[in-house]
Amino acid sequence: MQTHVFKSDSLTRAMQELVRGYGSDPREVDLVTSNLIEANLTGHDSHGVGMLPRYTESFLEGGLIPNAHIQTRLDHQTLLALDGCSGFGQVVGHEAMEEAMAxxxxxxxxIMALSNAHHLCRIGAWAEMAIQNNLISIHFVNVLSDPAVAAWDGSDARFGTNPFCVGIPLEGHEPVILDFATSVIAKGKARVAHNKGESLPPGxxxxxxxxxxTDPVHAIRAPFGALRAFGEHKGWGLALVCELLGGALAGGLTVHEYPTGRRVGNGMLTIVIDPNKLSPGSVFVDEAMAFIDWVKQSPAAPNSEGVKIAGEPERQTRIKRLRDGIPVDDNSWQEILRAAASLNVDPQLIDRLARE
Structure with a gap:
């Protein structure tokens, strides 16, 4: 399978041109594109530019509304409920986090509840946004789309990949960013494996x-199978919590009653904490770093690189891809070019910009 490697700046310019095809204003173009490129740079290709064909299908069906912004449903100072109005998750997620951080x-x-957002993409991006403001954030997210993940001891798909994320700033040190789907892998990783012609690991x-x-086609095409939750009953339990908090509580909608189509919706319940108000001075950071340093002194397990803290692999991948380029398999690239054409954007222009 052929793989293209693009410089991040060139791929950014190409994807900006594609996103303009939605009729997006300049701010939206920048927010959507930078968010997707950052996902690729950190190694999460499942949430990178390969999402644009799905976004395009959703837009053409009317499930994605360009240039939409959050609307406030409830404002009780430290308790916010916001409506994403089916807007790009990269936009309404950014706006919602700005409100919660303030x-x-x-x-x-x-505590901020965001409903009716189109795909919020990599939830770690919102944790990183809080970290940049020295704030802790905790995120429970449900996925409103065709069910993709089986419940523990179930034999078909009953819920989405339901991400969970925690971001912890440690002033003067690298932050901790725990960000994962409650399925063993994100559905987008099955899409990437299928496009590359690769099998998935057993289980x-x-x-x-x-x-x-191990054939990823069962996650991509009918008759559909289902991804498994990570950690057997434990991952399924956390997925259930994300559905109830991110879906039923924050969004008032869970996957069981969601209409079919190509839209990917999210509900998100976010808790944002100022650690300096809860733990003044350096006690929190000092104790956190003492523990992290102690854990990292553990001798490396056989055939491993040693203990890594959540967020480290993404930072290492980002450095490498900024230097060496972003890989995109040919099937995914052809899907992106076809999406451009359906938006009346010249696919040859997209391809040329990406290769400059």
Whole structure:
């Protein structure tokens, strides 16, 4: 399978041209593109530019509304409920986090519920946004799309990949960013594997009859199978919590009643905390770093690089891809070019810009 490697700046310019095809204003173009490129740079290709064909299908169906902004449903100072109005998650997620962070800085904490957002993409991006403001954030997210993940001891798909994320700033040190789907892998990783012609490792997927399989086609095309939750009953339990908090509580909508189509919606319940108000001085950072340093002194396990703290692999991958380029498999690239054409954007222009 052919793989293209693009410089991040060149790929950014190409994707900006594609996003303009939605009719997006300049701010939206920048927010959407930078968010997707950052996902690729950190190694999460499942949430990178390869999402644009799905966004395009959703837009053409009317499930994605360009240039939409958040609307406030409830404002009780430290308790916010916001409606994403089916707007780009990269935009409404950014706006929602700005609101929540402002309240956390003023009052010490904020609970923010965001409903009706189009795909919020890599949830770690919102944790990073809080970290840049020296704020802790915790995120529970449900996924409103065709179910893709099986419940523990179930044989078909009943919920989404339901991400969970925590971002912890450690002033003067690298932050801790824990960001994962509650499925063994994100559905987008199955899409990437399928496009590359690769199999999935055993234990990640079942087919439409509930039998184990390694062929990612069962996550991509009918008759659909289902991804497994990570950690058996424990991952399923956390996925359930994300559905109830991010979906039923924050968004008032869970996957069981969601209409079919190409739209990918998210509900997100976010807790933002100012650590300086909760733990003044350096006690928190000093104790956190003492623990992290102690853990990292553990001798490396056989055939491993030693202990890494959540967020380290992404930072290392980012450095490498800024230097060496962003890989995109040919199937994904052809899907992107076809998406451009359906938006009346010249695919040859997209291809040329990406290769400059």
């Amino acid at each position: 309240r956390a800085k003023q009052y010490g904490s904020c 990640q997927l079942i087919d439409h009859e509930g039998n184990p399989t």
